[in-house]
Amino acid sequence: MALLANVAVKFWLASRQIRAVARHRGAVPTEFAGTVGLDAHQRAADYTVAKLRFGLLELALASAVLLGWTLLGGLDWLNGLLMDAMGPRPLVQPLALLLAFSLINGLIDLPLALYQTFAIEERFGFNKMTLGLWLGDLLKSTLLGVVIGVPLAALVLWLMQATGAWWWLWTWGVWAVFSLLMLVVYPTVIAPLFNKFQPLQDESLKARVSALMARCGFAAKGLFVMDGSRRSAHANAYFTGFGAAKRVVFFDTLLEQLTPPEVEAVLAHELGHFKHKHIVKRITGLFAASLAGLALLGWLAGQPWFHAGLGVTPNLPPALGGAVPNHALALLLFMLAVPLFTFFLSPLMAQLSRKHEFEADAYAASQANAQDLSNALVKLYKDNASTLTPDALYVRFYYSHPPASERIARMGARVRPV
Numbered sequence: 001m002a003l004l005a006n007v008a009v010k011f012w013l014a015s016r017q018i019r020a021v022a023r024h025r026g027a028v029p030t031e032f033a034g035t036v037g038l039d040a041h042q043r044a045a046d047y048t049v050a051k052l053r054f055g056l057l058e059l060a061l062a063s064a065v066l067l068g069w070t071l072l073g074g075l076d077w078l079n080g081l082l083m084d085a086m087g088p089r090p091l092v093q094p095l096a097l098l099l100a101f102s103l104i105n106g107l108i109d110l111p112l113a114l115y116q117t118f119a120i121e122e123r124f125g126f127n128k129m130t131l132g133l134w135l136g137d138l139l140k141s142t143l144l145g146v147v148i149g150v151p152l153a154a155l156v157l158w159l160m161q162a163t164g165a166w167w168w169l170w171t172w173g174v175w176a177v178f179s180l181l182m183l184v185v186y187p188t189v190i191a192p193l194f195n196k197f198q199p200l201q202d203e204s205l206k207a208r209v210s211a212l213m214a215r216c217g218f219a220a221k222g223l224f225v226m227d228g229s230r231r232s233a234h235a236n237a238y239f240t241g242f243g244a245a246k247r248v249v250f251f252d253t254l255l256e257q258l259t260p261p262e263v264e265a266v267l268a269h270e271l272g273h274f275k276h277k278h279i280v281k282r283i284t285g286l287f288a289a290s291l292a293g294l295a296l297l298g299w300l301a302g303q304p305w306f307h308a309g310l311g312v313t314p315n316l317p318p319a320l321g322g323a324v325p326n327h328a329l330a331l332l333l334f335m336l337a338v339p340l341f342t343f344f345l346s347p348l349m350a351q352l353s354r355k356h357e358f359e360a361d362a363y364a365a366s367q368a369n370a371q372d373l374s375n376a377l378v379k380l381y382k383d384n385a386s387t388l389t390p391d392a393l394y395v396r397f398y399y400s401h402p403p404a405s406e407r408i409a410r411m412g413a414r415v416r417p418v
Contacts, residue, residue, distance in 0.1 A: 002340040007063050010343075013394050014052050014059075020391035021045045021052075029388050031405060032378070040382050047124045047385040054120060058112055065108060066336055070310040075101070075336075079312070079329060094157050094328035099150070101332055106142075124385060126233045133231070140193055152178060160301075160327035168298035172291050179283075187240040187247055195231075197224040197249065205260045209248070212264055216271045216367060220246045229253050234384050237266055239274065257383055258376050265364055265373035272363030278356045293338065301330035310337060346397055353400040361411050370411045377404055 025045040028036050068074045079097055086093045117134060121127035129137075155174060160167045182190075191197070200206050200223040209223060220239070228236070228251035235254040240247055248267065255263065273279060300306040307313065310333050364373050381388065381404045390403055402410075 002337075003063060003066065006340045006343055007059060010059055011056065013391075013397055014056055016391040017394040018049050018052050020394070021048050021387050021389055024389035029405065031408075032388055035378050036382050036388065040385075041388065043124065044382070044385040044387050045389070047120075048387040050120050050123070054112075054116065061108070061112070065105070069101075069336055070312070070333070073311050075310075075329070075332060076312045078104075079326065088326075090161055091154065091157055094326050095150070095154055097326070097328045098153050098157075098332070102145070102149075121232070126385075127231075128229060128233060129231050137194060144190065144193075156331075157327055165298070168294040169291075172287075172294045175290060175294075176287055179287075183240075187249075191240070196227045198227075199223065200225055200250065202255075202260075205255075205263060208260055208264050209267055212268060212367060213248075213271065216268070216275060218271055218274055220248050223248050223250075225250050225252050225255065227252055229256075235380060237263075237270060239270055239279075254380075257379055259372075261369060261372040262376035262379070265368040265370075266376050268364035268368040269360045269373060271367065272360030273356065275363055276356065276359050278360070293334075297330060297334045300334065301327065306330075307333065350396065350398055350400055354402045357401050357407070358410055361407055365411050374408045374411060377407060 022045065025042055028038055028041045032041075078100055082093055082096050082100065086096060114134075117127055117129060118131070152174075156171050159170045159174065163170045200209070206223060213220065224247055226249050228234070233253060235251050235257055237248070237250045237254050240249060248270075250263070254266070258266065307329065312329055312333060361373065364370070380386075386404070388404055390399070395403060401407075
């Protein structure tokens with residue numbers, strides 16, 4: 001029932017969005033008429049609809065895969081196959097199950113990832129990757145997953161086995177430390193494996209940005225330009241890192257599209273997230289949610305109905321009538337089932353995110369020029385082919401950022417030709 005409800009709501013929302021975008025395809029919204037041409041507006045509409053239709057295909061495949069793993073017995077079969085081949089080895093066999101599951105899921109998703117990059121993104125002029133670069137990224141990601149993920153998974157499985165009923169609390173502590181560590185390691189070690197990061201060379205822009213950060217009380221380790229154009233025509237800017245490792249990163253595509261005052265306004269918006277402690281609040285919320293989720297898993301792992309109800313033969317501890325427990329089964333079942341229920345919290349999370357975006361916009365308007373931010377938003381919406389006519393309910397359910405018209409109106413700015 002949860003799967004049916006999930007699929008039905010997602011299909012209904014996507015259908016609403018498709019109809020709303022298609023219905024307004026023939027005319028640019030009045031407030032953007034002098035800024036966004038009809039060709040750009042229709043390109044955004046077609047891009048949005050293409051992604052939504054592809055998303056429906058992904059939804060159908062993901063639902064079939066979920067059924068295959070659970071009620072149709074796929075996970076139980078895979079566990080039995082590895083059990084026969086390796087025996088009930090307390091740590092090795094569960095770890096092999098996690099690896100085999102990840103490998104199979106990755107292979108299933110591979111054709112979709114290829115199609116999205118080399119069909120949809122290519123068709124609308126966003127993809128800049130060659131097949132060789134795409135395969136290189138895939139290889140690097142896989143190796144990183146093995147180097148980082150396997151030891152972490154082994155540690156979690158050992159904690160589940162060795163620490164008794166409170167394993168979930170120990171696991172949460174390990175995950176929290178790992179997450180904070182990655183905030184430091186990612187920008188300096190992992191990200192450079194995929195992109196080149198060069199110090200910002202434009203001295204006038206550097207002076208403008210540095211003055212803004214000084215006014216806002218923000219210290220960063222450096223200002224960097226990332227070769228985003230090597231992979232995509234999409235543009236962005238972001239903060240990354242934690243503590244002394246914080247850095248500001250501009251996509252080269254962003255610097256090509258925006259004027260220095262507009263870049264300053266976009267950065268002021270990002271600094272607004274810093275000033276309002278949005279990142280800290282989100283990390284704290286994530287930690288709280290993960291603690292609650294692991295506590296729930298700690299209880300569900302000992303419930304025979306949880307395993308049997310999802311198509312898996314209960315593999316419980318001896319105290320509960322089982323043999324050698326396979327904690328990997330509980331982990332995988334939880335990962336498969338929980339998104340069906342947390343999906344219905346999406347509107348609350350999206351609303352909170354949009355609230356944060358409005359707050360960051362207001363801060364940017366106080367530290368830079370609201371009109372420059374408005375101009376930058378219009379350029380980015382146009383160049384990224386983001387629709388200007390979304391369905392209102394779809395926005396409330398999914399959008400982490402408010403629509404352009406709402407953001408500009410809230411800032412008190414106007415849409416001007418750019």
